[in-house]
Amino acid sequence: MSRVINGLKENGTPYFFLLPCIVILGALLSVPLYKVVEYSLYDNVIVERNPTFVGLQNYSNLLTDSAFWSASVNTLIFTLGSVIGHIIVGTGLALLVNAEIHPRAQTVFRSLLILPWIFTAVVVALNWQLLLNPFGVINYGLTEIGLIDTPIDWLGDPAFAMWALLLISTWRGYPFIMVSFLSGLQSIPKELYEAAEIDGAGFFAKFWHVTVPQLKPVIYGVALLDLIWTFQLFPLVWLTTGGGPGRSTEVLSTMTFRQGFVDFEFSQAATTAVSILIISAAFTILYLRNEKQKI
Amino acid sequence: MKFPSVMKSVMAGAMLCAGSASAQTEIEWLQWFAAENVDGFYESLVEEFEASHPDITVKLVTQPFGKVRESIVTDSAIGLGSDVLGLNMPWTSEFLEIGLLEPLDDYLARDDNSFATADLVQAPIGKIDGQVWMVPLNAFPFVMHVNMDLVEQAGFTAPPTTWEEFSEQATAIAALGDGISGFGIPLSSQPPANGPILTFLPLLYANGGRIMDGTTPNFDNPKVVETLQYIADLNDAGALAPGAASRTGGVDLEEFIAGRTGFLISPGVHAQAIEGRNADLNYVAAAVPNNGTKAYRVHGWELGISSGSDKKDEAWTFINFLLSKDVNARVAAASNALPGNLSALDIVGEGAGDVMQSQIAILANDEPVEELRQAPNAVGSWSLMTEEMQAMLRGDQTPQEAATKVQSRWLDLID
Numbered sequence: 001m002s003r004v005i006n007g008l009k010e011n012g013t014p015y016f017f018l019l020p021c022i023v024i025l026g027a028l029l030s031v032p033l034y035k036v037v038e039y040s041l042y043d044n045v046i047v048e049r050n051p052t053f054v055g056l057q058n059y060s061n062l063l064t065d066s067a068f069w070s071a072s073v074n075t076l077i078f079t080l081g082s083v084i085g086h087i088i089v090g091t092g093l094a095l096l097v098n099a100e101i102h103p104r105a106q107t108v109f110r111s112l113l114i115l116p117w118i119f120t121a122v123v124v125a126l127n128w129q130l131l132l133n134p135f136g137v138i139n140y141g142l143t144e145i146g147l148i149d150t151p152i153d154w155l156g157d158p159a160f161a162m163w164a165l166l167l168i169s170t171w172r173g174y175p176f177i178m179v180s181f182l183s184g185l186q187s188i189p190k191e192l193y194e195a196a197e198i199d200g201a202g203f204f205a206k207f208w209h210v211t212v213p214q215l216k217p218v219i220y221g222v223a224l225l226d227l228i229w230t231f232q233l234f235p236l237v238w239l240t241t242g243g244g245p246g247r248s249t250e251v252l253s254t255m256t257f258r259q260g261f262v263d264f265e266f267s268q269a270a271t272t273a274v275s276i277l278i279i280s281a282a283f284t285i286l287y288l289r290n291e292k293q294k295i
Numbered sequence: 296m297k298f299p300s301v302m303k304s305v306m307a308g309a310m311l312c313a314g315s316a317s318a319q320t321e322i323e324w325l326q327w328f329a330a331e332n333v334d335g336f337y338e339s340l341v342e343e344f345e346a347s348h349p350d351i352t353v354k355l356v357t358q359p360f361g362k363v364r365e366s367i368v369t370d371s372a373i374g375l376g377s378d379v380l381g382l383n384m385p386w387t388s389e390f391l392e393i394g395l396l397e398p399l400d401d402y403l404a405r406d407d408n409s410f411a412t413a414d415l416v417q418a419p420i421g422k423i424d425g426q427v428w429m430v431p432l433n434a435f436p437f438v439m440h441v442n443m444d445l446v447e448q449a450g451f452t453a454p455p456t457t458w459e460e461f462s463e464q465a466t467a468i469a470a471l472g473d474g475i476s477g478f479g480i481p482l483s484s485q486p487p488a489n490g491p492i493l494t495f496l497p498l499l500y501a502n503g504g505r506i507m508d509g510t511t512p513n514f515d516n517p518k519v520v521e522t523l524q525y526i527a528d529l530n531d532a533g534a535l536a537p538g539a540a541s542r543t544g545g546v547d548l549e550e551f552i553a554g555r556t557g558f559l560i561s562p563g564v565h566a567q568a569i570e571g572r573n574a575d576l577n578y579v580a581a582a583v584p585n586n587g588t589k590a591y592r593v594h595g596w597e598l599g600i601s602s603g604s605d606k607k608d609e610a611w612t613f614i615n616f617l618l619s620k621d622v623n624a625r626v627a628a629a630s631n632a633l634p635g636n637l638s639a640l641d642i643v644g645e646g647a648g649d650v651m652q653s654q655i656a657i658l659a660n661d662e663p664v665e666e667l668r669q670a671p672n673a674v675g676s677w678s679l680m681t682e683e684m685q686a687m688l689r690g691d692q693t694p695q696e697a698a699t700k701v702q703s704r705w706l707d708l709i710d
Contacts, residue, residue, distance in 0.1 A: 046368065046369065046372040047368060047372070047392070047393045049394065129541070129543075129546075132541075133538060133541070133546075134537040134538040135474050135537075135538075135555075151537060151538075153537060153538040153539075153540060153541050154541075155540075155541040156482075156483070156538050156539065156540030156541030156542070156685070157540065157689070158689075238485075238486065239485065240485070241483075241484060241485065241541075242483065242484035242485035242486050242488055243484055244483065244484020244485070244488075244540065244681070244682065244685065245484055245540040245541070245682070245685045245689075246484070246682045246685060246686060247682070258678075261364075261365045262486075262674055262675050262678060263672065263675045263708065264368065264389060264393075
């Protein structure tokens, strides 16, 4: 016993400093995580005074529920579409704001282009609802230039709602990619571009053979991180379309909320949340492995 | 051991203070009313109550309407529920199933109440499972708000009173063009996705229809189909504002306030926002046009006591205060609503404007209808109505198919 105490006295200091962090993480992460998994094993909780243990029945129900598969497909489309949109727009704008122009103009553009990231989801949702309204600016503009004959209810038509949502998500999320890629671009040695120019490389050749390979580690890490965030994104979808029209933009996170706080099916909601957790955890492991390889 | 006299005095004083502090009971009142009302009105009401009841303090907990329902459920589950609850009638069935509400029969039977039960608006106090679960703080009938300038520009002199006139006027107003619509129907899926209960139910009740058979959903009946068909016909005639499937209740109200919609069916309480934000609008409130039945959807802000509260007597004392004639009249006037205690109606009506007089006339002449109090999974059900009505207006299904699908999905939901 005394050996243990002596050992702790000698080597325990680092663990002592870690203790507050471990306690906070334990309280804020482990306990809710455990409770969600536990809830998913009962018939219903919170609204049920005497819940009955049902094992994996909720998981079986979830896997045979067509709404779950429909929301999963929507989640996949929304996540991949958003991440691809973020990368394309973010990369393009990072290249533009990295261009050698007047420093003051560069600062202005960089500041303006980062704005979408600063707005809360509520502000973004409200603004885009107004823009995409049948009487909104976007319909007006498209009608004026002759691209459409009659105004389109972008957020209310199942044929367009997911596309509109992807547009909004791309607008909201590109600044993170832009900032990350910008720092990556600034770390690429100029000599590489000079050498490529001597070899006769044009803009696209330099982009494919110098910029992309040099940015690869950043692209992979940032894309994975974006994938994890977007996969479980809730407020933007809920506040913009509420998963509608019908369930055409219902994603797993909005389905979880609907099951929990609209239908009061908290155990079923916990089960859906666990499915999100499992997929997010897989992405997180990929991300951590990628980060470890960098070290 | 002898205490010095100073010490004795200090201890005696401390005990006195402790005694008076422990005699004061704090109750918590969770509601959304203060968020939607005149600034500071409810805070001053609480102060007034505390001044006349020094043994009770009231902690006013204000949340947005959309948050209160989930807070009542989750707070109660972890034992942190409030004592007095602001309630919405459609939540009743769900809350009773969970056992969140305290029956109020014994409290209503007390001799020292400041009001007579018979004077209260009757819809909220109708018994479920043989007991009363809530009392009305105020009431507002659903009305049709009318932009008289647009009605006159379309060539009419008075608001429509029948479905036929309504259809004719809404279509004529939409034909004015320039972004003007006859009538808006908010069918966005965005929460609370309650468009159908705002616009469809008032029209259904004015058609003599219902969606419930007792406590069982009965959505696929001929009156419902007839009302859905009426809405679909309005849409086909171009009378409805475009973009119904993305139009929220808030946008619907804003469009009316901005003068871009001829008619708005919503609670009479919206008169406050309309008059307050666009004083230039030539606006009146009228009964929802009927198809043979003079009935209105009655709505209001209700009060209940949490079954988990250990201060139920104090909670009732506060509710009793809120329902007393003078206080209730002020509560009603502050939100431009009718009082929950109808004995205060004369005070509210005295010197009231045309909109309030219209509501009083509707209350006096038409039949009140409230079905959602007994509807199982009411909140989930109107999401289903929203989705099926969206599909109907897109032309993906007929009114009959929409009604059948709502019925079948609603039954699945409560299964």
